Amino acid sequence: MTGGTAADLPPIRHNDYSPLDPPALGAWDPELPVSVIIPAHGGQHRLDLTLAALAAQTYPDHLMEVIVVDDGSEPPLRLPEIAPSGARIVTTGSSGWGIAHAVNTGAALAEGRIVQRLDADMVVCREHIEALARWHHLAGYLVTIGAKKFVEEPALTAGRVHEGVRAGSLESLFDLSGALPSSTEQTISRTNGLRASRNPYHVCTGPTVSMRREIFRAVGGVDPGVLRGEDTEFAYRLAAHGVVFVPDMAAQAVHLGLPAQRRDPQRAVRVVAPYLAHRVPLRRDLRKDRGRHWLVPYVEVVLRVDGPEEGVRAAVGAALDGSLGDVIVTLVAPWSKLSGERRPVLDDPLFDLRLLREHFAHDERVRFADEVSATPAPIAFRYTGPVSVPLGRDTLERMIRVMQENRLGMVVADLGGDGEATLERTEALGRARLLGADDVTASIEATHGVRRGDRSEFWPADPKAAPLPAAPSPATRVPATPETPPPAAAPAQAQARAQGRETASPSAKRTPGQEGRDSLLGRLRTALRN
Structure with a gap:
């Protein structure tokens, strides 16, 4: 089940992927190899837990490679004893740094038809890779998003995680009743699984997302110049490329530790704003400065x-x-x-x-x-x-x-x-x-x-080019009150009054400044009469 050409599939209206019918978990035979890219900077123990969970996946071992990209860790990261058979560690070298650069480094080495990005502090359920990969066997223009919850990191060993994931129960490892749900899951639920979402790229914020390798490369990978919000900017370019975003809640995962934004929410928002303002033109709320030129025009x-x-x-x-x-x-x-x-x-x-x-x-x-x-x-x-x-x-x-x-x-x-x-x-x-x-x-x-x-x-x-409104006819004018009878006026003066201006006799003598005062008084008198 590798999926036919896009022309063989029913058209997907906006992001409503309802016409697609994925196979049930465990009831199909995967064919596409997956490359799991894990950017990491320090955190050896958490990485050990992430790799232990990946070693217990239902997706076939011979179709899955795991590339851990060490982004300048001191001491350098090592491959633990419990890890997928196709796991390896590479380094970013001196050509750059940051999450985006690390992801691009791993993707450039990826041999799989599917690229799966995963954070180095995630413990995923046993069907996680399978749940997201099954959609890519249906169509090549999908981006799949996994579910996640945040928990305070408990005292766990890699062996315990491997056994718990292989047994099929994240609940045996974590107290999920007290887990902090992701805000993206709330949006996914509110928009019928993103089917009704106007901008589904908003929730594609990692740290678990997958797509065909050619899609990743066609949009140019992740922008290493974006140090915060790089996943949102990348997702926007995916949206502009025409992809369909599919969240799969069966791809459960637990994020070790609470979100970094909770430490300083205001600063977390501020640091992202200028990156997205320049690169995501749909964020009109970030482009309120008049007269500015932006990196990506609207x-x-x-x-x-x-x-x-x-x-x-x-x-x-x-x-x-x-x-x-x-x-x-x-x-x-x-x-x-x-x-x-x-x-x-x-x-x-x-x-x-x-x-x-x-x-x-x-x-x-x-x-x-x-x-x-x-x-x-x-x-x-x-x-x-x-x-x-x-x-x-x-x-x-x-x-x-x-x-x-x-x-x-x-x-x-x-x-x-x-x-x-x-x-x-x-x-x-x-x-x-x-x-x-x-x-x-x-x-x-x-x-x-x-x-x-x-x-x-x-x-x-x-x-501005429309003709001025015609002056009202005498029959529609409001008559003057008896207390202020209008003086007799020449036709030109009457028309001038009707248009809100006053004319003066050419022979009238005026003192300096009187012309402006007379004109103002004339307009006031006309307004009072009418």
């Missing part, structure tokens, strides 16, 4: 260079000067033809293209491409539209609002004779690519939904 605006230079510059300017400033513009044209060899400057056959490139060459918000990339990931959305119809000031916000409210994968605006403009959700586009779809729009329709609208919905008439 929207990529793709414009094909055609038409006159002035039109292209206007379209770029409209994209960068909209109400949503968190964008980057990609200009698509045969830029690779612009060589640096000697040429006639004024008679250059590529004169216009070269001049246009120079206009934007030093703007970090504009980039050049010969072709549209297969995906804008990790950017959250991609807009593609004609240069002949520049974006309205709030067009992107309108399109994104429609998309987010309805959890759509694509919004298409009919521009009449100018063609179409589309906004794609990167996650939906990634899913279509993982499914090998020939018709991307049809695939997105099946997995996320497509909404079509007309130009007026996303390019409404500019209120």
Whole structure:
């Protein structure tokens, strides 16, 4: 049961993996080898317990290797007596440090088709690896998440843990009645096992998660530049790649020790915020600083260079000067033809293209491409539209609002004779690519939904360009009160009063400053009369 191609499987709408039917534990024959990657820094005793539990797994020994990555422990970690037969210890060397670097080091050495990340202070149940791996035998674009509870570390030996896990009972080792549940499990329960979750990547925070090896490598592994929150940032890139997140509560685990966040919750939140603000554009709550430029933009605006230079510059300017400033513009044209060899400057056959490139060459918000990339990931959305119809000031916000409210994968605006403009959700586009779809729009329709609208919905008439309201007719004006009868006025003066301004006789003599006072008094009188 290795799972057919993605095209053989029923379409999964958003993250609702209900169409998938995993085999019962112990009632199937695994075929895919698993590589368990354990980043570790010190904590030899806890590592001994983790390896003892892995040595008692139901997953076949010949299909499981365990790679412990020693991230600069002093003294160096050693392989204990009770460990899986395929276990080994490697070191990160001097090229880097941290959890992300250690995980990447292990994944680069992994020979298994499935990569399982596990912390070095986890005691897992005997079916843990099997429970998560069974899903990967069904489809290659899943990310599976195990369950965990936190306990104060009891006095246990590796031998005792091995016997307890092999007997099939974590309760015999830990008092789970007093265990601290993970907040991710609460979210999983509240969203029907993440089937109804809008952003399931939020709960994919480790320390037990698995995926196909090609998925891990396709998204570039874990970012070693993110020292805290690296699992959330990695999960966001997985989501943008189009994966489906599947939590399996049968994959139980106990985390030795309480969460580090409990020591200083405020500091734990603060240290994560700047990393995620720059790299997870969906975290709008972290991007409240106006005028900032972020590492990963919210929207990529793709414009094909055609038409006159002035039109292209206007379209770029409209994209960068909209109400949503968190964008980057990609200009698509045969830029690779612009060589640096000697040429006639004024008679250059590529004169216009070269001049246009120079206009934007030093703007970090504009980039050049010969072709549209297969995906804008990790950017959250991609807009593609004609240069002949520049974006309205709030067009992107309108399109994104429609998309987010309805959890759509694509919004298409009919521009009449100018063609179409589309906004794609990167996650939906990634899913279509993982499914090998020939018709991307049809695939997105099946997995996320497509909404079509007309130009007026996303390019409404500019209120500033709308005509001023007409002055009310004499029949609808409120008559003056008897106490303040209006003086006779010329037609021009009456119209001026109706519009809230006052005119003066050309022959009237004014003292310095009187003109401003008269104008203000006139407006007040008019307001009182009307």
